[in-house]
Amino acid sequence: MNVSHAVNELFFSYAEMFYGGLGRFTGGRARLAVRADAAPVFCRARPLPYALRERVDAELDAMLRAGVIEPVECSDWATPLVIVNKSDGAIRICADYKVTLNRVLSVDKYPVPKIDDLLSQLGGSKFFSKIDLSQAYNQI
Template sequence: ELKIKEGTQPIFHRAYDMPYALKEKVDLELSKMVKAGILSKVSFSNWASPIVVVPKKNPDELRICVDFKKTLNRVLDSDHCVLPLPEDIFACLSGNEYFTVIDLKADCEKAFKESKQLLSSDKLLVHYNPKLPIYLTCDSSGYGVGAILSHRLNDEDRPIL
């Protein structure tokens, strides 16, 4: 969930210039993202951030990135965390012999959709039944506390929907 600073006015940034030769490919990629449920069409918005189109090694593919640095990034109320320095990451990788670039976008999106479908299916969740006992399972960490209400069916805890 994104938290925007209180009292923020919407920011509308014009689109960056794009080569006309890429327009058809960009439209096709955006249509794919809408069809996959990654993006959704809107008729109007007070907010707008420009996109940056990055060609991939395969000339038929594009990577579409949104540039939030002049819009959303300026008004987010974000938690600050310390990221590792590139030198520290490279030090951990030193001595390794094989490296590769893997584009997992489609696979990650497929796995996310399958996980989402499984998590909301009756294979995992059950409806509340007042005739069955309720079990409370708790979990905690340095970041928070979690709890699940479940019924026990066939010696297996099933979270209540």
């Protein structure tokens, strides 16, 4: 079996994974371990340039329709948004959790492998792939 045939077979076997839209995990709900002694942190919104408001509103509406975000009536928690310009001219809406949520999370102590260690294991490999997750900053 040649590589091209194997890739096509893989693609057709898992076609639903490659349809191009934003996927959704339905195997459970993600839970963040907030320390028991943590108090909610509320940060005011950062100033948003007027020129970006329409694009930010449109992106937030798209995220709402896609189920990435959901409205809440009121919350003791608030994290400032960070708007990033993408190379294609679109915007990316990010949240600055380092000033709020990250400070009160119980951190998993499992060590993340070092990139050098991972790369050293690739010696002798013949095929490599690059996977670009759509809107990967929202992946948990």
